[in-house]
Amino acid sequence: MSTYPQIPAPAHTQAESMLSRCFGRETVNYFSSSPLNRLSFLRTEHSFLSAALKHPSARFVLLNSLAPLTKTPSELYLAPYTEVRKLVPEDLFDQSEEETIKNFDSRQTSPLVIFLGMDESRKADSLTWKTYSGTPYFAVDVTPKGSEEQQTNAKDVISALEAKGLSFLQTRVVMSLSANEAAIYAQARALADWNTRNSFCGTCGSPTLSVNSGTKRACPSTDAALAAQGKSPEKPACNTRTTISNLSFPRTDPTIIVAVLSADGKRVLLGRSKRFPPNWYSTLAGFIEPAESIEDAVRREVWEEAGVQLSRVVIHSSQPWPYPANLMIGAVAQVSDPAHEKICLEHDPELEDARWFDVEEVEEALRVGTSPLGAEPGPGYKEGGLRLPPPTAIANQLIKTAVRADYLVPNNARI
Numbered sequence: 352m353s354t355y356p357q358i359p360a361p362a363h364t365q366a367e368s369m370l371s372r373c374f375g376r377e378t379v380n381y382f383s384s385s386p387l388n389r390l391s392f393l394r395t396e397h398s399f400l401s402a403a404l405k406h407p408s409a410r411f412v413l414l415n416s417l418a419p420l421t422k423t424p425s426e427l428y429l430a431p432y433t434e435v436r437k438l439v440p441e442d443l444f445d446q447s448e449e450e451t452i453k454n455f456d457s458r459q460t461s462p463l464v465i466f467l468g469m470d471e472s473r474k475a476d477s478l479t480w481k482t483y484s485g486t487p488y489f490a491v492d493v494t495p496k497g498s499e500e501q502q503t504n505a506k507d508v509i510s511a512l513e514a515k516g517l518s519f520l521q522t523r524v525v526m527s528l529s530a531n532e533a534a535i536y537a538q539a540r541a542l543a544d545w546n547t548r549n550s551f552c553g554t555c556g557s558p559t560l561s562v563n564s565g566t567k568r569a570c571p572s573t574d575a576a577l578a579a580q581g582k583s584p585e586k587p588a589c590n591t592r593t594t595i596s597n598l599s600f601p602r603t604d605p606t607i608i609v610a611v612l613s614a615d616g617k618r619v620l621l622g623r624s625k626r627f628p629p630n631w632y633s634t635l636a637g638f639i640e641p642a643e644s645i646e647d648a649v650r651r652e653v654w655e656e657a658g659v660q661l662s663r664v665v666i667h668s669s670q671p672w673p674y675p676a677n678l679m680i681g682a683v684a685q686v687s688d689p690a691h692e693k694i695c696l697e698h699d700p701e702l703e704d705a706r707w708f709d710v711e712e713v714e715e716a717l718r719v720g721t722s723p724l725g726a727e728p729g730p731g732y733k734e735g736g737l738r739l740p741p742p743t744a745i746a747n748q749l750i751k752t753a754v755r756a757d758y759l760v761p762n763n764a765r766i
Contacts (some may be wrong), residue, residue, distance in 0.1 A: 658695025
């Protein structure tokens with residue numbers, strides 16, 4: 352059987368409580384449960400950020416066009432500050448956020464640096480700030496862009512690191528990292544991607560400025576570049592600047608994904624798109640629309656894609672999906688009447704096929720037929736058999752829950 356990165360197992364999932372006895376252990380998915388304390392309230396404290404940036408223990412996740420720098424496909428390379436110093440100036444956080452916005456000059460560019468948090472488990476030689484102690488983590492976008500000087504510095508940093516045998520992992524979806532590193536990478540990638548997509552104001556079209564250590568963007572009211580042209584530094588009115596915060600925030604798109612059970616609980620509904628390899632099926636999924644509950648979105652998507660009408664929907668677990676910024680909200684649902692199980696693909700043409708699979712066939716596929724989209728199934732797989740997503744996908748976790756009847760809670764386990 353193929354081996355996969357370790358699924359997160361944070362301590363809280365093993366703790367006993369009334370809720371865990373009633374509803375069972377919490378399911379934790381790949382890309383979640385980061386080992387870092389994000390310390391979001393310190394993102395505007397530039398004295399802290401400046402100290403953290405230059406601290407010997409600080410580590411940097413480097414992204415080149417969103418591809419992470421790695422030692423191997425299963426291990427991130429965490430660079431010390433000395434290796435990014437040429438691109439990331441020591442005085443990056445010397446000005447306060449207010450001063451940075453006030454002194455905005457669109458002619459000047461600087462690399463995107465994102466504070467990810469602190470690893471409080473690494474105490475040796477770590478940074479201590481007030482009551483917090485640990486290793487600071489940052490993400491840096493080293494993609495050659497911005498001014499000519501910035502591009503040159505970025506290329507020099509990239510060349511020096513690649514000369515050490517390191518490489519940027521070029522793949523559509525990175526799912527080969529350990530659980531902890533995958534969560535750190537997911538945070539870094541999602542924020543870097545959002546910053547890149549929002550470098551101009553959506554209202555007035557003028558350049559925006561990264562603030563809050565990479566987690567917000569501002570549309571400054573002045574630009575020194577205008578003054579250099581003999582114009583007033585005041586920019587034209589913009590509705591963005593009339594709001595309370597004058598900021599834009601990262602977006603997260605909620606998406607449902609569901610394992611569907613037949614009325615008798617003996618079959619699971621799975622679908623496949625045209626891009627899937629032969630015999631590869633997965634759970635159904637779709638975006639939640641405005642003014643729609645999670646449960647309603649599950650019922651709508653399953654009916655639109657497969658024509659099946661659901662009754663009860665139970666929310667199971669969630670998975671951050673940084674491609675680019677989805678939150679997969681997993682559910683297990685069931686049909687209440689066999690008359691509602693008829694499959695119809697004539698509503699929404701998204702699926703190439705959908706069918707009901709017996710639980711026994713699904714269990715066999717979970718044993719020998721799981722794999723990422725671009726990989727082969729494990730030993731024991733027989734050609735023509737059902738194939739399923741790997742354990743790192745929330746779809747796999749949902750299917751396991753459905754076939755193992757983990758959703759059933761014995762009466763004596765209730766509060």
